Amino acid sequence: MGLPMARNLLRAGYRLRVYNRTPARAEELVAEGAERVERPRDLAEPGGVVFSMLADDAALEAVTLGGDGLLAGLAPGGVHVSFSTVSPAIARRMQRLHAERGCAYVAAPVVGRPDAAAAGKLWICLAGEPAARARVLPFLQLLGQAVFPFGDEPALANVVKLAANFLVGSALEALAEALALAEKQGVERSALMEMLAQTIFACSVYQNYGRMIAERHFAPGFSQRLALKDLGLVLDAADEARVPMPLAGLVHNRLLSGVARGRGEEDWTTLARAVDEAAGLV
Amino acid sequence: MGLPMARNLLRAGYRLRVYNRTPARAEELVAEGAERVERPRDLAEPGGVVFSMLADDAALEAVTLGGDGLLAGLAPGGVHVSFSTVSPAIARRMQRLHAERGCAYVAAPVVGRPDAAAAGKLWICLAGEPAARARVLPFLQLLGQAVFPFGDEPALANVVKLAANFLVGSALEALAEALALAEKQGVERSALMEMLAQTIFACSVYQNYGRMIAERHFAPGFSQRLALKDLGLVLDAADEARVPMPLAGLVHNRLLSGVARGRGEEDWTTLARAVDEAAGLV
Amino acid sequence: MGLPMARNLLRAGYRLRVYNRTPARAEELVAEGAERVERPRDLAEPGGVVFSMLADDAALEAVTLGGDGLLAGLAPGGVHVSFSTVSPAIARRMQRLHAERGCAYVAAPVVGRPDAAAAGKLWICLAGEPAARARVLPFLQLLGQAVFPFGDEPALANVVKLAANFLVGSALEALAEALALAEKQGVERSALMEMLAQTIFACSVYQNYGRMIAERHFAPGFSQRLALKDLGLVLDAADEARVPMPLAGLVHNRLLSGVARGRGEEDWTTLARAVDEAAGLV
Amino acid sequence: MGLPMARNLLRAGYRLRVYNRTPARAEELVAEGAERVERPRDLAEPGGVVFSMLADDAALEAVTLGGDGLLAGLAPGGVHVSFSTVSPAIARRMQRLHAERGCAYVAAPVVGRPDAAAAGKLWICLAGEPAARARVLPFLQLLGQAVFPFGDEPALANVVKLAANFLVGSALEALAEALALAEKQGVERSALMEMLAQTIFACSVYQNYGRMIAERHFAPGFSQRLALKDLGLVLDAADEARVPMPLAGLVHNRLLSGVARGRGEEDWTTLARAVDEAAGLV
16 A cells, blocks of 8 residues: 555655665665665654554554664654554554654554555545644645544544444445345345445445455455454454444454465455355355 | 325325225325225225335235235236335245236335435335336336336345345444444544545445434434344345344344333434443443 | 153053154054054044154144144143244144143153153153143153253243253354364363363263364264254244344354255254364364 | 462461562461562572462563562572463463573463362363473362363463353353343243253353352352453454454453443353343343
């Protein structure tokens, strides 16, 4: 996801330094004018703005903290915009560590698949200090079609992102069950899905994922492995706040099973295969 | 639901005979020009078309069968259009009984709340014999904004309706869990819901029900008691076809609990209260 | 189950007429002195006692009711002892129909596997009219090692039997999950099971079934198909009484999936295979 | 739990140094001849044996590690016997840290309630280096009625303990559902429980907890708060090993809800209250 977002900043005329833990990944951006650095701490100019897009809490810590970390390069006044889907717990920790150095940590997790990132059509959930949010807003408006503010606590934007991913996962489970029932009762899967997608569920999640599940055409996009990480974060946040979420548990178990069975790199719509298998359909 | 639908037929200039098990309910239509009959069998003219909208399988049987039932009044060539949300099993039985008398049973369950019925904006799922379907289509186009055909077996339209209601119930559960998590983590419920309703879930189920759940404003519309009946039909159909549907079980249990606790007449969005209670929120 | 029970009555010196819907099944008993009859109604002497052991509600109705049914042969004063695992709803109906003819319907569902039946070591749950219960008690004491009374309403004994079967099914699910966790964490399955079976779970369900699941040695005994019927009855009774039973739903879905996948005739301990499969163990 | 276990060692004639984070807790043992120390590191004699019984992973780390921790006082050749119910992950970490200092970490989690500890009737799951296990076995035989070996990896004993607690929690859920169904169908709760406890479930978990749930007499013993911690460890271990455990999730959510609603200090059998509430029973 980070690649198309960085490219959009470059194309808008911004100078960009880039770092990727796998250096080859950054080469494409270098070819388009970015400057590659060796250590995350070299990304920032003092008092500048750094963006990060990383796979999980551990990667965010690895890139941000320590002597080579990006935080070490952000002098007072700097802003770190974190696009990653990470836990509210680490967002609170990052907020504190950045504040201790006179920097701001802004959470800006994004909603949308890679093609939306490429088109600058992401939806961005934003939370953090008001001044820092105002400063980075122009960049975010380049990257997304809308920015939704959720207040001063960065962790809240991460909660919102987790809630959204949980809702998508729940829709996948619901669609998979509904389509398995329909098929075994004799209804044509795509006919059902067309009706739903044109009526009460005429929205992108149901239209896009619903079609994939109806046709059992599971194009790669977001892996079960990463989705499992996200559902794990949902359940951790639910435990922390003491909120029983049985549906989140159900979706989590589908993904956990998918990974256990060696399907971790398949798109998370393939959780529908487990529904089909349980029904003897495949 | 039957009342606004009958009114739309009257207003289009059709002559209508009406029957309701509670006679007072029919009076409003009589004032608008309908003729009230004493027995369902007097509804039909030989070879004509009869519409029924009833609460459940038992009511459909009671009104259709027996010496006073509407089927007894439908001579060969007649068509019975059944709008009710009933089981595929009874649809198959009705299909057979109607065929034995030279009549056609057409299933046309409707999707939409009472205001959509009043506005002629229902979505209608249609299944039954092709000739009978063609004959009744003009009426259905008066009542709905779109008609979706699902083939020659009436039961299939009922399966589709059950699948749709299951999907709505699943969305309610998902929204209730997501909003409880968000609230206990400090996110403003309506802010989250606005973001979702404008982005990946920009469809009527999430917009309308999501707002109700976010604001805990549970306007009456579709009772937990009736929704429990529908989820029971979903699970019966799933058993019949041997399709495990754990999410349907979860939603069913929410509704069963609601009815057990005396909330059967409240709108089914109030299943969110059970989610809130389990989280210690209310 | 009916065969060893009938044999125990014969061996105690009682004269017995027998009927089985598959006549060959009765031949073995005829060889031991029973008299085979052609119709259930010929089983009873007027005012006598008839025992039935049948697979489900439909079989109980088929054998009991109608002109050839056993109830037609029971003159006033007769007693029908029903060993079957059937619904409380049909027990209430049978109670009423028997009372209308001056007969008593006594529910006496049995707990135990076929070897316990052969050894006269069943546990019997008994409910029905006090006088009828007293009359049949000597027979039941031949068949079982203990008789547990549950009052005057036959249906209550059926509820008890369903509750017991639900508890066994729940223990199977729990054992399967615990053993899958243990195995994938590196613990030897049988070592864990031995510890449990000698300590806090030193009872027959955990000892017998636990060993089967630990060793994945699924000896035939009680099929997934019949167990699915029982869990279906549990959920029906729960719906009727408005009791959400999520664990019953979970066990039911395991069995439903087993039947959907063609494993209906395997012992119900094989639900552990679905747990193993979901964990990528097999 | 630590108190009666320490007392049994004292009574057997052993010299004992004791430490408790709440010093007053140790006073009772001092009165019986123990010597109280100020820091965990003063517990051990070089090359000696130290026992710990702590609430969770964090407490085990706090008491074991750091300059004042007990590990600092265990010279090469020492053995740390850990009775706590903690995660397999921390057991692996402790094993490594002890090995680095030439010490052995032995996991010996115990099964049984405080009265069993007082009577020296615990069941002990033991895992660790063979020599260290052999050395501490005489002590364990004083504390328990049986010791079950699970090999050389300490973490395995913790997995076993978690599996056992999960099974107990599952039995509580099953009993609560079965008894709610029985009661609402008209069966007397205690009559059902007596039958089960004398027949197929004649073991301590069902007898003791079953009676408490049947009578709704929830004597304090093991709090929902601590049980929630244990079920959290079960789910963490399941995630780590990639084993979907839906029943563990169900029990976890019952406990999470109990804690969310302010019942964290009540015995974990009170999860039955949530079952009753969902059924409209209380």
